[in-house]
Structure formats: C-alpha cells, structure tokens
Amino acid sequence: MTLFKEISDLLTSAQVDELTRIASTAKFVDGRISNPHSKVKQNLQLHDEAAYQKSSQILMQAMFGHEDFRNFAFPVAALPPLMTRYTPSMRYGAHADAAYLQLGNMSLRSDLSCTIFLNDPASYEGGALRIQLGTRDLRFRGAPGSAIVYPSDTMHEVEPVTQGERFVAITFIQSRIADPWRRELLYELNEIAALEGLRMAPENFTRMQLIQAKLLRHWGDRP
Structure with missing residues (x-):
C-alpha cells in the first residue's frame, strides 16, 4: 500500500507555459496572509483575483479531466489550486493540513493534498516536498506538469x-x-479489473464488478 500517487502528466507543456505566463505578471504576497498564526510557513502565494481565477480554472480542469487522478482520489470537490513560490531561504516546516477548509458556503474535508510542480527542478536547489508515511521518509521534486497526491493527515x-x-x-x-x-x-481493485477483466471468464468479471459497486456504496459517503 502506497497511500500516495505520482502523476507524471497532469498538465501539458502548453498548460505549464500558460500558468507561467499568468504568474509572471501577477502579484504574490507573504503566504502567511492565509495562515497568520503559522510559525513554519515561509513562502509567497498568488494574491491576484483575476490571475487566480484563470490559473485555478486551468488546474481544476486538468485534475478532474485526468483519469488517473479521478481513479485514485475519488474526488467529490477540491479547493481551487493556488500557485505559490519559494525563493532562497524560504521553506514550509513540518505540518499536517487542516481537517476542514472553506469552499464558498460549504466546508471541504481535506482527505488528500496535492502539489503540482510548475518549473524545472534543475532550476532550483533544495525545496523538496518531504512526506512522512509511517517509517518511510519520502522526498519529491517533480518535473513541470507532474503532481503528487497524498493523505492530508500525514506530516x-x-x-x-x-x-x-x-x-x-x-x-x-x-x-x-x-x-x-x-x-x-x-483503487487497486479497480485497476486490476481494468487491466485483467477482459481475460477473466465473463461470469467472474461480472462478480468482480458487483464487488466493486458494493464496496463503493458501502465505503462512499458522498454520491
């Protein structure tokens, strides 16, 4: 069990270029504007409504349009993605994400967090996303357009x-x-069904589909 998912092609190169263009003329401010009591957050985040609307729309369409993302996350809703920057000496110290976040008039439960990489890791040093999963200590510095999806309750x-x-x-x-x-x-059961289902006897494949549907009904808390 990995509990996290690396997606190498969440964004196309054209989408990365467009997001870079949007960011090049947009205003970024101290990231603590959205978490003023944090003692570990040191970054810059987008603070430009027009740029946020354009960039988040591109990113949301990419996420919900990506089959592997949908299959792994079973998404109901997502917070519109926010572009952030880290310049030399900036970091975001060890933390777990908030359990609930505001999305318009509703609260969103943060089951999964997602980092979408937008520039070449060769263009900066340090800045790895470090995730602690049990006894594993994992670091990620993804290529432009790639993403990592992981449980929000991990340090x-x-x-x-x-x-x-x-x-x-x-x-x-x-x-x-x-x-x-x-x-x-x-997710793993669905992947096996997709990869091996056509090789199974039809009656066994139908039984597997019934199990998939029953588990989703039993475990899912939103339609």
Whole structure:
C-alpha cells in the first residue's frame, strides 16, 4: 500500500507555459496572509483575483479531466489550486493540513493534498516536498506538469530552497472515500479489473464488478 500517487502528466507543456505566463505578471504576497498564526510557513502565494481565477480554472480542469487522478482520489470537490513560490531561504516546516477548509458556503474535508510542480527542478536547489508515511521518509521534486497526491493527515514539509525558485500549485481534495486504506484498496481493485477483466471468464468479471459497486456504496459517503 502506497497511500500516495505520482502523476507524471497532469498538465501539458502548453498548460505549464500558460500558468507561467499568468504568474509572471501577477502579484504574490507573504503566504502567511492565509495562515497568520503559522510559525513554519515561509513562502509567497498568488494574491491576484483575476490571475487566480484563470490559473485555478486551468488546474481544476486538468485534475478532474485526468483519469488517473479521478481513479485514485475519488474526488467529490477540491479547493481551487493556488500557485505559490519559494525563493532562497524560504521553506514550509513540518505540518499536517487542516481537517476542514472553506469552499464558498460549504466546508471541504481535506482527505488528500496535492502539489503540482510548475518549473524545472534543475532550476532550483533544495525545496523538496518531504512526506512522512509511517517509517518511510519520502522526498519529491517533480518535473513541470507532474503532481503528487497524498493523505492530508500525514506530516509533511517543504525543505528550504537554497538557490533559484520553486514554483508549484497546491490544492486539497475531498474524496468519496474518507478512509485512505479503503480508498487505495478500491483503487487497486479497480485497476486490476481494468487491466485483467477482459481475460477473466465473463461470469467472474461480472462478480468482480458487483464487488466493486458494493464496496463503493458501502465505503462512499458522498454520491
């Protein structure tokens, strides 16, 4: 069980270029504007309504249009992704994400967090996303357009950038299946059915489909 998902092609190169263009003329401010009491957050975040609307629309369409993202996350809703920057000496110390976030007039339960990488990791040093999963200590510095999706209740951090600039977008997802172990079990079962289903005897494949549907009904808390 991995509990996290790397997606190498969430964005096309054209989408990355467009997001970079939007960010180049947009205003970024101290990231603590959205978390003023944080003692570990040191970054810059987009603070430009027009740029936020354009960039978040591109990113949301990419996420919900990507089959592997949908299959892994079982998404009900997501916070519109926010572009952030880290310049030398900036970091985001070890933390777990808030359990609930405001999305318009509703609260969104943060089951999964997602970092979308927007610039070449060769253009900066440091700045790895470090995630603690049990006894595993994992670090990610993804290529432009790639993403990492991981449980929001894990301890994680962005290590200090020592040179260049780290440019990413972040978002939080509410899943139909809150429990990460159940979510990944159903994801794996669905993957096996998709890859091997046509090789199975038709009656056994139908039985597997029934199990998939029953588990989704039993474990899912949103339609």
